[in-house]
Structure formats: structure tokens, C-alpha cells
Amino acid sequence: MKVINILLAEDQTMLLNALATILDLEDNINVVASCANGKQALSFIQENPALKIDIVLTDIEMPDMTGLDLAHHLHQDNFAGKIIILTTFARSGYLRRAMDSGVTGYLLKDSPSQELINAIAKVHQGERVIAPELMVNAWMEQDPLSEKERQALRLAKDGLSTDDIAQKLFLSSGTVRNYLSSAANKLNAKNRVEAARIAHQNGWL
Amino acid sequence: MKVINILLAEDQTMLLNALATILDLEDNINVVASCANGKQALSFIQENPALKIDIVLTDIEMPDMTGLDLAHHLHQDNFAGKIIILTTFARSGYLRRAMDSGVTGYLLKDSPSQELINAIAKVHQGERVIAPELMVNAWMEQDPLSEKERQALRLAKDGLSTDDIAQKLFLSSGTVRNYLSSAANKLNAKNRVEAARIAHQNGWL
């Protein structure tokens, strides 16, 4: 029987350990590395070019380097294996970015662990596996925000004042207000706070 | 050897399944039930009074009923077993409420799975186990918010306007502004958004 070599990247140690254990219980799966973030995973892969890694299974939101950034880097390096994203969030923006980075599997942490095991087998055989929750509104509308609007929203989300945001972004406060106003407009929000919430929920921040 | 009977409550199915699997691998641990939220767990316990459950291991933030509410109910019902909280967040407000509900273990999902297994053994022997990250600022300052301030902040966090909040709480908009103002004051925040963020981070919402 062919063994599938897997690298894990997940910042929640409890889940990382638990996943490593249950995957290793499968006799056609071999966990070759457990990493706490994208940077660790990327380093490991680059420093062990001889090691055959069939699948990288990674979370998205992690410190140092996110799973999306990891996928992006691997894609550019022509990484030979497949990439599966395992995340809490059914955000269409995340899925889009994942697809753009050549990801072939996107599962939610809400699904049963057996589904992960099935997905690993399918992806290894060359299939795509996308959690059904995402297919629904996946191609809804894409991120309407400009980069500056995104940056301003990100700061506004934490309650920074217009002036504080202006300082951080090296912009005039008037410009910041313009950006936030247009962002709220694009997202049909009544104010910057609601706009930030909507953008965040869609994976646009 | 004495077997420890455990009930799990965790809304993230992947983690729930994985934890159930690795705990069942331990030969002195028996997972008697896996529940998706506090309500399910409470029902199961109430409907199976004959079943001996030594430990309830529960997440906090879950739909329908949180782990803190579950602990509160069990405490009032004089539940015979121990309760261990397993959560992502090191929020002092959560810990305080947990302690008030007779919880004897509080672990973070950031810690390795082996630590959970150790904690289960210790708690079963009557010890308390609190994640060290919590001890640091645990008794810092307690929740300074009034109930109305809390409610107002919760709504303000999502970007509701003063008037919207007033409607939902059946208060005049002036009163809402007073509450939000005094909340921001208590939390040393510059505005309602920052106040909501601080309160949320401390587990006060």
C-alpha cells in the first residue's frame, strides 16, 4: 500500500497534536512534520528538499505566516505536493485566495474528522475537495475594497480614531475619512464599524 | 485500573472527534459522550442520571449554550463529577466565572494534548489545574461594567448606531450614549469601539 506523507501546520497545539495522532493511526498516512505556523512549515520544506511530502495540511489564521501565504509561497516555488486548507471560517475571500494559490482542498474545522481522512485520499488521487458550505456563496461578489480601504478598515476595527489611522498610514485625516466612507458605501454599511465587521466576515481584511 | 468516564462538549466537530479518539486511546479513559454544545451536554447528563460521569470536558464559546453556562447549571444541580474548561481564550473574566461555577480545571487549546491527559488525571484525583497563562493576570481587576453597559457594548461592537441600540434595549438614545460613555470611561477607552474591544478581550461581554 502506498503511504501518503503529510506535513501539518496549525497554531492551536491541542488540535495539531490530536490531528497528528489520529492521522498517524491511519496506516496509509504518515505525518512527517508538525508545524506551529506557516513560516515553520515553509522553512521545513525548503530545508528538506529530498523529503517527499505529498500533502501540506494547513490552517489559515496563524501567527508569523498564514496558511494562505504559505500556499502562495509553495505555489511560486512549484511545490510538487498538494495543499489542503483546514480552517474555521467559511469566508469566500479566503477560498478565492486559496484557489489562486493552487490549493486543491478546502475543509472546515466544523466537519467530522473522517471527512478529513476521506479528503486526504481524494486529494492525493488528484481530485479537488471543497467544503459544500463554501460552494453556496463562493462566487457571490468578490472583494470590492481597495488596498488603502482595507488597511484603514483594519485599523478602524480596533477603535482607532481617524487621526490615529491617518498617522499610521501616512495619510491626511481627510483622506482616511474618504476611504472609510467609500468602503462603508461599497459594503452597504452604515458606518466604519459595520463595514469592518462585514469585510472581516468575508475574509477581506 | 480505575477508568475515568468523560463527557466532551465542543462545537468544532474536527476537534471533538480528534479529542474523543486520542482520549479513548488512553486505557484509563473512557469517552461516554460527544456533544456539540452545552445544551446537548446538559440534556445528556440529565437524561442519564444512572450513568457515572467523572469529568465533563467543555469548550466555552459554543452555540445554544456556552461552557460557562453549562458549568453553572451543573454546579446548581450538584453534579457529582468534575468540570474542566478547554478554551482558546486566556480571558480573566472567563476564568473568574468558571471558578464561581465550581470548575476545577481550565486549560488552553494552545497547550499540547499530553497536558490535557495529565490534567484529566490530576483533576480526577481532586487537584485543581489552571493554565499558567491565566494565573498571571487572573485577579487583575474584575469586570467593572454594569449589565446595561455590557448589553450596549455588545451591540455597539457590531456597528449598530446609538438609535438602533436604544431600540433594542428599550431605552432612550440619550441613555444609551450615557452608558457607552461611562463604559468607555471605566475601560480607559477613547470611544465605544475600543471599549468593546477591551471588554471582549477580557471576557466581559
Added chain:
DNA sequence: TTGAAAAAGTGACATTTGTCATCTCATATT
């Protein structure tokens, strides 16, 4: 190099939010 587009800034005004002193009214206290 020039001229259209994009990015950033300005100014004016309306609306919302923050602050605070004060008022009302129902509920306890004695």
C-alpha cells in the same frame, strides 16, 4: 513630454458620538 488616470488632499456641511450637569420618577429605608 505630455496628458489621462489614479491617488491623495481640501473644505464645507450634516450627522453622529462623547461628555456632563441636571431632572424625573419609582422603589426601598427608617
Added chain:
DNA sequence: AATATGAGATGACAAATGTCACTTTTTCAA
């Protein structure tokens, strides 16, 4: 009955935010 006490309301003002038309500056391709 007299009086505290606290939740909620009000009004006035300051400050921040939202909106929009318009100007200036930068960028970059023809």
C-alpha cells in the same frame, strides 16, 4: 411621611465621523 437611592431621561455643547464636490499631486504609458 420624609428621604435616600438608583435607573433612566433630557438638554446643551464639544468633538468625531460621514458625505460630497472639487483640487492638487503623482504615476505611467503613448
